[in-house]
Amino acid sequence: MMPTKNFDQRRYAQLFKQMCRIRAFERAAINAKNEGLVLGAIHPSIGQEAAAVGVCENLNKDDILLSTHRGHGHTLSKGADPSAMMLELLGKEGGNCAGKGGSMHIADFSVGMLGANGVVGANINIAVGAAHAIKLKGENKIVVCIFGDGAINRGPFLEGLNWAKVYNLPILFICEDNGYSATTHTKETTAGGGPVVRAQSLGIKAETFDGNDIITVDQAAQDYIERVKKSGPHLLHFLTYRLEGHTSTDPAAYRPDGEADGKWSNDPIARCRNLLVEDGVSAEQLDKFDNEATAEMTRVYKIARDASFPPALDAYKDVQDIGNPQTEAF
Amino acid sequence: MKQMTYLEAGREGLAEMMREDTSVWALGEDLGRGGVFGQYHGLQTEFGKDRIADTPISESCILGSAVGAAMMGTRPVVEMRFSDFALCAVDELVNQAAKARYMFGGQTRVPMVVREPSGLWRSSAAQHSQSLEAWYAHIPGLVVVMPSTPADNRTLLMESIRCDDPVVYLEHKSLWDFEGPVDDGAEILPIGKARVARPGKDVTIVSWSAMFHTSMEAAEGLAAKGVDAEVIDLRTLWPWDKKTVFESVCKTGHLIVVHEAVQVGGFGAEIAASVTENVFSDLKSAPLRIGAPRIPISYAPTMEDEVRITAEQIIEKTLNRVGK
Numbered sequence: 001m002m003p004t005k006n007f008d009q010r011r012y013a014q015l016f017k018q019m020c021r022i023r024a025f026e027r028a029a030i031n032a033k034n035e036g037l038v039l040g041a042i043h044p045s046i047g048q049e050a051a052a053v054g055v056c057e058n059l060n061k062d063d064i065l066l067s068t069h070r071g072h073g074h075t076l077s078k079g080a081d082p083s084a085m086m087l088e089l090l091g092k093e094g095g096n097c098a099g100k101g102g103s104m105h106i107a108d109f110s111v112g113m114l115g116a117n118g119v120v121g122a123n124i125n126i127a128v129g130a131a132h133a134i135k136l137k138g139e140n141k142i143v144v145c146i147f148g149d150g151a152i153n154r155g156p157f158l159e160g161l162n163w164a165k166v167y168n169l170p171i172l173f174i175c176e177d178n179g180y181s182a183t184t185h186t187k188e189t190t191a192g193g194g195p196v197v198r199a200q201s202l203g204i205k206a207e208t209f210d211g212n213d214i215i216t217v218d219q220a221a222q223d224y225i226e227r228v229k230k231s232g233p234h235l236l237h238f239l240t241y242r243l244e245g246h247t248s249t250d251p252a253a254y255r256p257d258g259e260a261d262g263k264w265s266n267d268p269i270a271r272c273r274n275l276l277v278e279d280g281v282s283a284e285q286l287d288k289f290d291n292e293a294t295a296e297m298t299r300v301y302k303i304a305r306d307a308s309f310p311p312a313l314d315a316y317k318d319v320q321d322i323g324n325p326q327t328e329a330f
Numbered sequence: 331m332k333q334m335t336y337l338e339a340g341r342e343g344l345a346e347m348m349r350e351d352t353s354v355w356a357l358g359e360d361l362g363r364g365g366v367f368g369q370y371h372g373l374q375t376e377f378g379k380d381r382i383a384d385t386p387i388s389e390s391c392i393l394g395s396a397v398g399a400a401m402m403g404t405r406p407v408v409e410m411r412f413s414d415f416a417l418c419a420v421d422e423l424v425n426q427a428a429k430a431r432y433m434f435g436g437q438t439r440v441p442m443v444v445r446e447p448s449g450l451w452r453s454s455a456a457q458h459s460q461s462l463e464a465w466y467a468h469i470p471g472l473v474v475v476m477p478s479t480p481a482d483n484r485t486l487l488m489e490s491i492r493c494d495d496p497v498v499y500l501e502h503k504s505l506w507d508f509e510g511p512v513d514d515g516a517e518i519l520p521i522g523k524a525r526v527a528r529p530g531k532d533v534t535i536v537s538w539s540a541m542f543h544t545s546m547e548a549a550e551g552l553a554a555k556g557v558d559a560e561v562i563d564l565r566t567l568w569p570w571d572k573k574t575v576f577e578s579v580c581k582t583g584h585l586i587v588v589h590e591a592v593q594v595g596g597f598g599a600e601i602a603a604s605v606t607e608n609v610f611s612d613l614k615s616a617p618l619r620i621g622a623p624r625i626p627i628s629y630a631p632t633m634e635d636e637v638r639i640t641a642e643q644i645i646e647k648t649l650n651r652v653g654k
Contacts, residue, residue, distance in 0.1 A: 064402075098435030109437040114401060119425055125394025126426060132395055133402035136355060136380055159391035166386060318436035320495040322473045322521050323569035 007215075009279050015057060015214050016272045016286065019049040020293035022073040023269060025082055028297040029072065029089055029103075030248045037305060038089050042103040043070040047212075047243030050268035051176045052077045054217030055144060055236075058225050064112045064130050064143040066123040068176075069104045070242075071116030074146055080108035086300045092307035099310040100318070121147060121154035124173070128160045131169035131233075142170040142228050150181030152195045164233035165202050172221075172228045173199070173235040176211065178242035183254050199235040211238025212268040215275070241266065331514035337506040339480035341369055343487040344407060348377055351405065354491055357383040357392060358409025358445075366411050367447065367506055389418035393444065397426045400442040405491055413446035413500060414457050427496040428471030439494045443487070448476075449540055449590055450638060451503040456626040461539075461591035466498040467567040467600070473497040474567040475521060478542040480510040482565060485518045493521065502540040524571035526578065530560035533584040533652050536575055536601055538564040541588045541639060548588075548644035555645070557654055567597055575601065576609050583614035584652050588644055590637075593621025618651050620644060 026044045033042055045052065048070070056065065056077030067074040076082060080096065088095030089103050096108050107115035114130060117123045127145030134141055151157055152175060164171050175195040179186060192198070199206035205227065209220045217238060224234045241263045245252035252260065264270070273286050316326045334342065348354045355377075356370065362384045364371035374382040385392050389410065396406035410416040416423065423444065430440050450459050466474045473495050477483040483501065490497040519525055527542070528549050537545040542563045549559040560578050564570055579585050585605050587598035602617035622637040 066398075096435065097433060097437070100435050101433040105433040107434045107437060109434070114398070114438070115430070115434055117426075119421055122394065122421055122426060125391045125422060126398035126401070128391060129395030129398025129400075129406075130402045131398075133399040133404045136399070136404060137402075155390055156394060159386070159388035160394070162386055163388060163391045163395060167383075318432050319470050320431070320473065322493055322495055325470065328569060 007275070007279050009276065009281065012214060012272060013276060013281065013289070015053050015218065016269070016276060017289045017293065018053040018057070018077060019214070019269045019272060020290045021082070021296065022049045022052060022076050024293040024297040025076060025085070025300070026072055028301040029086065032086075032090060032301060032305070033248050038103070039091060040102045040104070041247045042089065043246065044244055044248055045070045045073040045242075047263065047267055048176060048178055048240045049073050050214045050217050050272070051146070051174065051211045051238045051240060054214055055146070055174060055221045057218065058221045059144060060141065062112055063141045064114055064134070066114050066127040066130070066143070066145045067116045068123065068147055068151075069116055069118055069120070070148065071106055072103070075106050075108060075113050075116070078108070078113040079111040080113055082297060082300045083303050084108070086304035087307055090304045090307070091309060092304055093310045094307060098314065098318070121151035121156045123147065124151065124156040124160035127171060128163050128169060131164065131171040132167060135167065135169055142172060142225065144172045144174060146174045146176055148181075149175060149177040149179065149186040149195070152198060153181070153190060157198070161199055161202050161204060161233070161235070165204055168232035170228055171233050172224055173233065175235065175237045176240060177237060178240050180242055180246065182246050183250070183252075195235060195237050204233050204235055206235035206237060208237040208239060211240035212266050212271060214268060214272045240268070243267065332512050333509055334480045334512040335506065336480045336483050336501070336508045336510070337367060337369055339484040339512045340487050340501060341371065341373065342512070343484035344491070345373060345376065347488050347491045348373075348381060353403060354405045354407065355381040355383065356407040356409060357385050357396065359385055359387055359411055361409060365409060367503070370409070389415050390422055393419035393422035394426060396442045397422060397430065397440055400440045401430060401438045406442045407491060408442060408444045410444060410446045412458050413448040413462055414460050416444065416446050423496070423498070424469055428469050432471060440496045441494045443490045443497045443499050445499045445501060447503045448500040449502040449504060450627065450634070453629050453631065453634065455629040459627040461589070463500055463567050464591060464595060464597040467597055471496065472568065473521060474500070475565070476500045476502075476539040476567060477565065478502070478505070478539050478563050480508065480512050481514070481516070484512050486521065486565065489521050500539065504540050508543075519565065521566050522569040522571060524565055524574040525563045526560060526574065527563050528559065528561040530558040530582070532558045532582055533586060533648055534560050534562065534575070534578040534582045535586045535588060535644070535648070536562045536564055537588040538567065539590065541590050544639060544641050545588050545644060547641040548648065551641055551645045552648060555649060555654065557649065557652060559648065570601070572604060572608070575605065579605050580609055580612040583612060585613070585617040586620060586644070586648050586651065587617065588620045588639060590639060591621055592624050593619050594624045596621045615651050615653070618647060620647055
């Protein structure tokens with residue numbers, strides 16, 4: 001999309017900065033992984049930042065978000081502190097999840113981010129329940145549930161969408177479609193027309209949009225969030241592309257030669273940058289935003305690198321109150 | 331003092347909690363019509379369709395949505411219809427409900443009760459009859475409750491709803507019509523505390539759920555043979571009341587564990603092993619487990635009865651063990 005005369009330069013500059021922060025966070029996390037400081041798997045969302053930023057920018061702090069194993073961008077966009085996130089990725093004291101979750105369970109309940117999830121599609125049912133509680137309590141907020149294209153072939157996609165429609169719950173489902181179910185092209189393992197027609201078959205309004213165009217994502221999210229507030233569940237299908245592997249250590253050799261190279265020209269950050277340049281923002285200014293994001297995440301990385309691991313006996317905390325293993329673990 | 335059935339007592343306990351706490355609600359299939367056994371009869375009239383919610387046949391979403399609703403500050407009571415059907419929602423229970431508090435570093439709690447009607451029920455065959463409590467006791471994060479009396483079905487359900495942990499609450503289908511005193515001013519035992527239902531000096535019989543009653547029947551038969559059995563109703567499997575069991579075994583010197591579930595890998599093995607590890611020197615005989623053979627449950631009564639533990643079997647095996 002070209003900038004129009006209504007192009008809100010300040011807004012998209014802000015969204016550009018946010019996307020740069022996600023990219024910088026994940027680059028720092030990948031470096032930490034390569035240095036052996038991140039011990040578990042991380043699933044970067046490089047190339048998918050527009051959906052995270054364009055959606056979360058339209059949410060209130062008390063709106064609820066649930067994400068996927070590829071959830072750094074969503075969590076940062078919802079307002080989580082990147083230092084606490086990086087501490088968590090390194091398994092350090094002060095991590096959002098006290099070092100118990102790592103990347104795949106990143107969560108910050110203080111900003112309404114109810115967790116990534118290590119099980120594909122599992123958050124769909126949990127998100128539906130969060131929306132159900134909002135309805136029961138008569139609260140004026142919504143739930144956004146982000147999942148990937150692989151999740152539409154799991155049972156919770158049918159059960160959760162049906163449930164949301166039956167109870168008319170305030171939930172926006174977002175299928176962030178990067179084309180791959182782990183390392184297999186989703187098209188090879190998916191019958192029929194995909195998430196939109198499946199949602200429509202349940203009476204849920206759904207549309208496909210270019211998920212790498214920040215203006216499109218921003219406007220679709222605004223529109224659909226209003227629709228959810230007025231009339232219950234909706235689904236957005238954002239087409240994007242995972243520019244790197246399933247995990248940070250996956251070279252993605254299964255992709256056809258040249259496929260990813262061609263996709264870099266569709267990188268949402270590069271496209272947003274072009275929009276801003278065309279609207280008169282200087283390259284120096286945009287570089288400054290980018291450098292600030294890198295500097296922020298370098299600081300975050302150093303904080304995490306220098307922090308301590310949690311005491312071993314914290315392993316016994318926060319299991320359960322009744323039958324608490326701090327008293328009795330055997 | 332009121333006399334109630336096990337089913338009525340559970341219904342009363344839920345209704346009391348729903349009156350006391352507006353964040354409590356129940357969800358499951360056919361609840362508006364009373365639930366498959368009538369455990370919810372009349373509750374939708376009193377509490378409305380939002381708080382006694384009829385759900386689609388979507389076990390994964392029934393349990394999974396309860397996890398989300400619990401994390402948002404409500405207290406869902408989940409009805410799974412038959413414990414066997416809860417297997418459609420193993421991820422939601424084991425990976426999500428049991429883990430959320432821990433893997434999010436204590437940022438949240440999952441205060442929910444998963445009611446699973448369990449156990450043998452004449453000619454219900456392999457998918458409507460199982461006793462799977464040992465699986466749940468194996469999962470860190472879960473509390474496992476198995477009431478055997480009407481009084482316990484009321485108070486343990488109320489305590490389970492008040493609890494901030496996910497509770498697997500296994501009611502036995504053969505006990506629905508069992509009558510007993512409820513709300514009789516007797517001391518209310520908390521979750522995790524066993525009840526010495528019949529004091530005795532010669533042998534300790536530990537059981538729970540429907541098998542507790544069979545064990546009590548066996549104790550009377552043993553008394554006629556001159557063996558004074560102490561019968562313990564364990565009431566909850568996690569946490570389980572080791573202190574009461576150990577003290578009893580130290581007194582009697584013999585341990586018999588009786589459960590309806592398959593004996594191999596059953597919770598009786600945990601109790602027998604713990605007793606052996608901790609009070610070995612007080613044992614006069616090796617602990618004995620009495621459980622079902624490791625075969626699926628049949629439809630025909632002749633074959634179904636092969637997995638059914640009877641008072642006669644308990645009496646015979648106990649007499650052999652204590653050497654009388």
